[in-house]
Every structure is written in structure tokens, then in C-alpha cells.
Amino acid sequence: MTPSETEARPSEARQRLLTTATRIFYAEGIHSVGVDRLIAEAKVTRATFYRHFPGKEDLVLSYLREVHTMERTTVEAAIAGNPKPVDALLAIARSIAQGIQSPGFRGCAFLNAAAEYPTTDQPVHQEIIAHRQWFLDTLTAMMAQVHRGTADAAARHFVMLRDGAMAAGCLFDPALVAETFLRGIEGLLRINAERRSSESAR
Incomplete structure (x- = not known):
């Protein structure tokens, strides 16, 4: 994997998290959706989540x-x-x-x-x-x-x-x-x- 591909991955993961959150938060509410579900549906690791969003x-x-x-x-x-x-x-x-x-x-x-x-x-x-x-x-x-x-x-x-x-x-x-x-x-x-x-x- 090239350095540019490595650098691109975090932004792709962040967008995937944001897209997932936008869909679920709007459809089901915010408090009812936990971090674990967001991580699972966005198909990212917990470390990746907290790298992009401290909380x-x-x-x-x-x-x-x-x-x-x-x-x-x-x-x-x-x-x-x-x-x-x-x-x-x-x-x-x-x-x-x-x-x-x-x-x-x-x-x-x-x-x-x-x-x-x-x-x-x-x-x-x-x-x-x-x-x-x-x-x-x-x-x-x-x-x-x-x-x-x-x-x-x-x-x-x-x-x-x-x-x-x-x-x-x-x-x-x-x-x-x-x-x-x-x-x-x-x-x-x-x-x-x-x-x-x-x-x-x-």
C-alpha cells in the first residue's frame, strides 16, 4: 500500500462513520444509538472511531x-x-x-x-x-x-x-x-x- 493510500483510509473511514451516523441518527434518534452500533454498521474499529471523533x-x-x-x-x-x-x-x-x-x-x-x-x-x-x-x-x-x-x-x-x-x-x-x-x-x-x-x- 502506498503512503497516499494509507493517508486516504482515515478520511474514508471518517466519511463512512458520518454517513452511517447521519442515516441512523435521523431515522432513530441520537441517544438511542450507541457507539458500538455505529462502529459495527460503519465497519470500522473502535480505535478508528475515536481517532476521528474523540466522543x-x-x-x-x-x-x-x-x-x-x-x-x-x-x-x-x-x-x-x-x-x-x-x-x-x-x-x-x-x-x-x-x-x-x-x-x-x-x-x-x-x-x-x-x-x-x-x-x-x-x-x-x-x-x-x-x-x-x-x-x-x-x-x-x-x-x-x-x-x-x-x-x-x-x-x-x-x-x-x-x-x-x-x-x-x-x-x-x-x-x-x-x-x-x-x-x-x-x-x-x-x-x-x-x-x-x-x-x-x-
Whole structure:
């Protein structure tokens, strides 16, 4: 085995652990999954696990950062592909609706994690708050382009509709939940766009 192959193995093992953790943590919860199971399913040694993640919490943080990266990529693609702010916000909403209807949907990974890590000074809880603040800030900036005066309230309304849809999607018909969510976002955007048009006409 060449030196380069030897160096590549740890990164491959780390990615395998992270991929395994992402799948199992999301499907079954975090506290219910032990290190032994993660090691077994990722097919790595215990020494390899602790070489990459000093403890389970380090893996949990990496899992949340991985999910954040995936969600951020989707949101940024929606914004980049839709120059008009209303279209970009609708594209973000459609991606959320698609996620609710996807196989294996189990709600919001961050809200699920928050239920397991409720203490505000925990690093995992702080990671959750950081993600949600990023999402809210992103929506607020987009809403400001629709109607600056109500941007903060509208962005929070969007987040609340999204959170409700994430919870309802696990309990009721996902297609119906997704459709209801999209109609709610369309109504929210229409109201704020009309406010801007009304003020411009004065």
C-alpha cells in the first residue's frame, strides 16, 4: 500500500462513520444509538472511531453540520437560480415540500435533535440554534426584498409554517401537508408583495 493510500483510509473511514451516523441518527434518534452500533454498521474499529471523533458528541456535531451543509446548499441553489426574491422563496418552499414527501422522512433533523439536547449551554444545542439563526437570517434578507417593513415578521412566519409542516408531515398525509404548506407560503408572499405595491403606488 502506498503512503497516499494509507493517508486516504482515515478520511474514508471518517466519511463512512458520518454517513452511517447521519442515516441512523435521523431515522432513530441520537441517544438511542450507541457507539458500538455505529462502529459495527460503519465497519470500522473502535480505535478508528475515536481517532476521528474523540466522543459521541463530536460525531453528533459533525452530523448536524453535515445536514446544515446539505440544507444550505439547497437554499443557496434556490436563490442563485431565481433572481426574483418571491421566486427564490417559493423555490425554497418547494424544496421543503419535496423533502416532506420523500421516503424515510422523519421531520426536521434539528428540531428532533433539540428535543434530545434541550439544555441551552450544550454544544449540540448551540449548533442547532446556529443553524436556525442562519435560516432565519437568510429568509429575513430575502423577505426584505419583497417588503422591508415586514421582513422580520414574515421570515418568522415562514419558519413557523415550515416547522409546523415538518411536524405534521410525520403524522398525516405528506402530500396534503406539503400542499397546505405551499399554499400558506404563497399567501404569505402575496400579502407582503401587495403591501409593497400599495406603498409604491402612494
